[in-house]
């Protein structure tokens with residue numbers, strides 16, 4: 001008898017076994033319908049094996065689904081990713097099936113000629129229709145437009161039997177990219193990098209690279225050239241380019257379309273489900289060569305993935321924290337290993353993890369040392385706010401104001417960077433000192449003036465700004481403390497009423513389309529001063545931008561978690577790196593109360609190596625990543641006592657292990673979220689310890705009741 005183990009999208013640790021009916025030939029990757037309780041569920045066959053019989057009676061696979069199978073290596077990847085992140089393999093598999101949630105697009109109705117038939121009566125309008133149509137099949141409305149006639153003319157021809165209506169299955173065509181369409185002339189560094197990547201791809205087998213180039217050095221051109229060579233060598237090759245933000249995809253898609261004469265497929269949460277289905281099927285059948293997407297594009301069923309690029313690889317947005325918890329960059333490297341492909345991690349400010357791998361020779365290290373062409377890196381200066389503090393209730397100090405004025409006079413653009421959405425991060429009562437927080441979450445409410453509401457950025461809870469203090473009842477006693485981007489824009493408008501200003505944050509630019517529109521306005525010089533959060537600070541090319549002002553350079557350094565310094569260094573390098581990318585030189589001014597901070601000094605000196613060396617030394621001393629590894633366990637539930645109990649049981653059943661410590665349980669910094677109590681434990685281990693094995697053994701010892709949720713976060717980025 002044959003038994004299939006089937007991955008079902010449920011939070012269970014194992015695949016389910018089903019008997020395979022005689023008549024059904026199944027293979028790993030096949031999609032099947034299997035009975036589970038009273039229902040039929042979609043599942044993916046992980047394994048088919050021969051048994052001599054079983055002590056349990058197994059239910060049988062109901063039938064094979066029409067949907068195409070997952071390629072074997074996609075199943076390998078799904079299983080590996082589940083083991084690495086300690087997630088349910090079925091839930092990982094469901095990430096690979098995401099494209100199939102929408103029904104196939106309905107067949108389209110088209111009209112076409114019936115043989116050589118001609119109309120009995122010829123009119124100018126009828127001739128125009130036949131001329132415009134030729135031998136093609138066209139949608140009636142398109143044909144009417146092309147021929148410049150009313151739809152009645154077409155209907156008349158159909159009634160007469162000259163044209164017929166046919167239903168055509170909507171198979172999306174993805175035009176084949178042409179590697180020779182519009183190649184760039186690369187500089188020597190770019191050419192060497194592209195050559196190294198292309199050579200590895202040509203040879204085949206797993207080959208990881210760090211593409212390390214200062215902002216504006218032309219990393220994109222270099223990896224696009226490598227992609228072109230891969231496609232030239234193998235027209236069936238597939239290339240995946242991952243970006244950290246949806247806001248960046250449109251610009252890259254346009255660059256790829258210009259370079260290859262064909263647009264790539266796009267994959268992220270903003271893509272409509274019917275379109276996703278088309279992309280999924282085209283990727284599976286190899287009809288699509290280039291995919292540009294967010295981290296979830298890693299789970300597509302590639303037929304022949306040869307090259308993966310993770311652009312801005314250091315970016316924390318690659319870490320997914322809700323639902324399946326995984327790091328897109330780490331999984332991209334794993335996927336490349338499983339596919340025997342090349343992976344390129346590109347950044348001007350690589351993560352310490354990636355630099356560690358490059359230093360130790362695990363990754364090839366490709367460097368682009370200078371900006372492309374005549375462009376030079378911006379001059380970065382620290383503005384000591386102790387010496388020139390801004391006026392009360394304002395945030396831009398005099399020297400920065402002057403710099404903005406000069407930039408305006410020259411007809412150039414300014415970017416003011418402040419990584420804080422809304423108007424004011426804190427609202428408090430002048431009478432009693434109460435800070436407004438969300439009712440069911442430990443987080444302060446942020447004031448948004450454009451919408452007139454207070455918002456919890458963690459859960460999305462909102463309420464109107466109250467008239468009375470919720471704590472003491474005083475009237476009109478609430479004051480807004482500190483600046484967000486909206487408040488900085490207000491100040492800019494007062495200072496430079498003639499300037500054209502705009503705010504770029506996830507509130508003003510909620511989706512890809514509006515992001516693209518604002519980016520375009522900025523690139524075309526229709527905005528003088530852009531006040532932006534990190535959403536606009538990375539990746540973009542604004543040719544007229546010559547001044548970047550960082551409103552609060554100390555902001556990210558205050559948090560003090562593991563990566564606070566690293567993240568701030570990266571973010572500010574990216575933000576200041578927007579200045580002077582074309583022919584006009586740029587400068588950046590960082591407002592700070594602590595100009596002696598090593599991170600800020602390294603930024604001002606343009607000395608990345610000094611920063612990396614100092615930061616690495618600290619991590620090494622504490623044996624923290626990349627010298628050690630971390631994993632977090634987060635418990636949450638509405639019943640505080642139940643959460644407490646599981647936490648105690650976990651603490652009491654830690655397996656023996658060397659070179660590994662467990663910290664906690666402790667209340668999470670956000671101890672209450674959406675009414676749920678939260679506790680955390682943190683595991684630190686040396687690099688060579690089998691951390692996942694330890695976690696599996698540990699978690700198997702404790703029974704978690706349904707009222708408590710236990711989340712495992714391997715290599716955590718957030719410590720909240």
Ligand SMILES: Nc1ncnc2c1ncn2[C@@H]1O[C@H](COP(=O)(O)OP(=O)(O)OP(=O)(O)O)[C@@H](O)[C@H]1O
Pocket residue numbers: 184185186187190213214215216217218219220221222347348372538539540541577581
């Ligand atoms: N070989 C080249 N020929 C012509 N223009 C180039 C070339 N390389 C880069 N450029 C131009 O230089 C600018 C910066 O290039 P690109 O966006 O590829 O840099 P990057 O290294 O990816 O930057 P960042 O890390 O800041 O996002 C772009 O306007 C790009 O068109």
Ligand SMILES: [Zn+2]
Pocket residue numbers: 429430431432433434469470471472473474477
């Ligand atoms: Zn009060």
